[in-house]
Amino acid sequence: MQKIDEIQKRLFEEVADLHELPVGAYNLRANGELAGRKTTANIDIKTKTDKSGIDITIKPGTKKESLHIPVVLSESGITETVYNDFYIGDDCDVLIVAGCGIDNCGNQNSEHDGVHCFYIGKNSKIRYVEKHYGSGNGEGKRILNPVTEVYMEEGSSMEMEMVQIKGVDSTERKTIAKLDKNAKLIVRERLMTHGSQQALSIYKIELDGEGSSADVVSRSIARDNSYQKLDACIVGNAACSGHTECDSIIMDNGKILAVPSLQANNTDAMLVHEAAIGKIAGDQLTKLMTLGLSEQEAEEHIINGFLK
Amino acid sequence: MLELKNISFNAGDKADIIKNVSLNIDENKFTVITGPNGGGKSTLARIIAGIIKPTDGKIYFCGNDITDMAITERARLGIGFAFQQPVRFKGLSVMDLLKIAAGKELNMDEACKYLSEVGLCAKDYINREINASLSGGELKRIEIATVIARDVKLAIFDEPEAGIDIWSFKNLINIFEKMRRERSDRTIIVISHQERILNIADDIIVIADGQVKKKGIRETIMPDIIGTPSAVGPCHKMV
Numbered sequence: 001m002q003k004i005d006e007i008q009k010r011l012f013e014e015v016a017d018l019h020e021l022p023v024g025a026y027n028l029r030a031n032g033e034l035a036g037r038k039t040t041a042n043i044d045i046k047t048k049t050d051k052s053g054i055d056i057t058i059k060p061g062t063k064k065e066s067l068h069i070p071v072v073l074s075e076s077g078i079t080e081t082v083y084n085d086f087y088i089g090d091d092c093d094v095l096i097v098a099g100c101g102i103d104n105c106g107n108q109n110s111e112h113d114g115v116h117c118f119y120i121g122k123n124s125k126i127r128y129v130e131k132h133y134g135s136g137n138g139e140g141k142r143i144l145n146p147v148t149e150v151y152m153e154e155g156s157s158m159e160m161e162m163v164q165i166k167g168v169d170s171t172e173r174k175t176i177a178k179l180d181k182n183a184k185l186i187v188r189e190r191l192m193t194h195g196s197q198q199a200l201s202i203y204k205i206e207l208d209g210e211g212s213s214a215d216v217v218s219r220s221i222a223r224d225n226s227y228q229k230l231d232a233c234i235v236g237n238a239a240c241s242g243h244t245e246c247d248s249i250i251m252d253n254g255k256i257l258a259v260p261s262l263q264a265n266n267t268d269a270m271l272v273h274e275a276a277i278g279k280i281a282g283d284q285l286t287k288l289m290t291l292g293l294s295e296q297e298a299e300e301h302i303i304n305g306f307l308k
Numbered sequence: 309m310l311e312l313k314n315i316s317f318n319a320g321d322k323a324d325i326i327k328n329v330s331l332n333i334d335e336n337k338f339t340v341i342t343g344p345n346g347g348g349k350s351t352l353a354r355i356i357a358g359i360i361k362p363t364d365g366k367i368y369f370c371g372n373d374i375t376d377m378a379i380t381e382r383a384r385l386g387i388g389f390a391f392q393q394p395v396r397f398k399g400l401s402v403m404d405l406l407k408i409a410a411g412k413e414l415n416m417d418e419a420c421k422y423l424s425e426v427g428l429c430a431k432d433y434i435n436r437e438i439n440a441s442l443s444g445g446e447l448k449r450i451e452i453a454t455v456i457a458r459d460v461k462l463a464i465f466d467e468p469e470a471g472i473d474i475w476s477f478k479n480l481i482n483i484f485e486k487m488r489r490e491r492s493d494r495t496i497i498v499i500s501h502q503e504r505i506l507n508i509a510d511d512i513i514v515i516a517d518g519q520v521k522k523k524g525i526r527e528t529i530m531p532d533i534i535g536t537p538s539a540v541g542p543c544h545k546m547v
Contacts (some may be wrong), residue, residue, distance in 0.1 A: 130530065219399070286359055287395045289379040290388070291409045291454060301408060305399030 076106020134167025236269025
């Protein structure tokens with residue numbers, strides 16, 4: 001098993017708020033190798049035999065437990081695709097913290113593509129937090145292309161928090177969800193791009209069951225010469241309700257393309273989308289400056305609040 | 309404490325909105341600037357706060373020439389400004405804004421004090437985002453609370469009573485009186501043509517057509533303006 005060094009420790013802190021080994025189940029991955037694992041009576045983790053990745057099985061009725069599965073890359077030139085499957089039994093209530101941190105000081109690209117598949121049992125409640133972070137001043141790019149697939153059984157709910165604020169050069173995120181009767185999905189995405197970074201975020205959420213609902217809210221900021229594309233599609237196949245909101249601030253020469261879309265295949269599907277892109281309003285800056293902040297401080301407060 | 313010397317302002321090629329205005333506002337005075345709509349009252353208030361740069365003239369605050377100072381510098385010298393139409397912020401909470409205004413961390417009790425002064429219950433509002441979910445009246449009260457939290461030497465309120473829904477004038481007047489009691493060197497300027505606010509003024513300035521038409525103590529000016537657009541009675545809902 002790999003030993004965790006200082007850079008990796010810092011990356012673990014950034015992506016999973018880990019200052020020490022977490023309580024509960026965990027699987028730590030560093031530079032493509034296992035760096036720590038703990039299972040509990042209710043949460044089992046097994047290494048896949050056919051490809052890279054892990055199978056996580058959470059027993060029915062598991063409540064108030066947590067699972068941390070962060071990944072860090074601190075060597076330049078690593079490219080990996082990892083498949084993690086989550087089999088969550090009925091009536092669970094579990095927090096899952098994932099996330100990936102890349103520190104690339106070298107000249108070769110570092111890339112982690114995490115493919116996460118969630119099978120959520122009846123009436124289970126999952127909170128999923130995924131943070132992405134990049135650092136290092138090498139010319140090699142830091143690339144993250146996560147795929148998240150969620151299959152939700154009757155009455156289950158999932159709250160996803162996706163955060164990518166700093167240092168990732170290129171990202172293409174795909175989130176696919178299928179919801180059964182009365183299942184509920186909440187997504188909160190926060191994204192900030194700098195320099196010449198590119199970020200694509202694509203959602204396809206299918207509301208198949210009666211009473212299912214999805215609420216996808218993305219707040220993003222594109223600075224410098226960065227580019228973002230936000231493509232959120234909700235498909236209503238039953239009497240369901242869906243809402244997407246893409247709210248963005250552009251600064252400098254940033255560019256954002258927001259493509260919210262709705263497809264209703266049932267007359268009782270209630271679907272709404274909202275999208276707004278604009279710069280920081282001048283009167284917001286003025287107000288904070290009348291409270292004694294400099295223009296730059298005012299901008300920071302507005303950005304931090306927006307991405308909170 | 310505040311002196312405007314030959315202040316003029318025009319927006320581009322149009323006629324002057326403020327025409328060669330000279331004014332002295334004394335320390336520890338409650339001054340109400342009134343006058344008909346479009347006469348230049350709000351523009352003048354914005355010039356004092358530094359939001360608008362005058363095209364001509366000088367501004368002195370406590371003896372310092374602040375004409376070329378930016379909004380931030382003036383704020384740090386102790387000038388506070390409550391907007392006529394408060395700004396909304398997605399993501400910033402009422403607590404965030406009060407902390408920025410106070411310039412320090414605030415505990416629940418301190419934040420509660422500021423909000424209760426403007427008739428809001430801190431428990432209901434402190435974590436609310438300053439977004440479209442707040443009504444115009446709620447926003448306006450929060451705006452006033454931010455000026456209270458700043459503990460300024462000169463507080464400027466641009467039509468503070470506009471949009472204050474069911475909340476009464478009496479509370480607003482209590483706020484002004486309390487602000488004066490708290491600091492003996494504090495000066496308050498209110499832009500308003502509401503008779504009930506004019507009634508508590510020490511001095512009244514009437515601005516129309518970009519010029520000072522009248523200036524003096526309340527007792528002298530009030531009889532001249534009562535019943536005109538410069539001194540409007542309260543709406544029956546506000547009584």
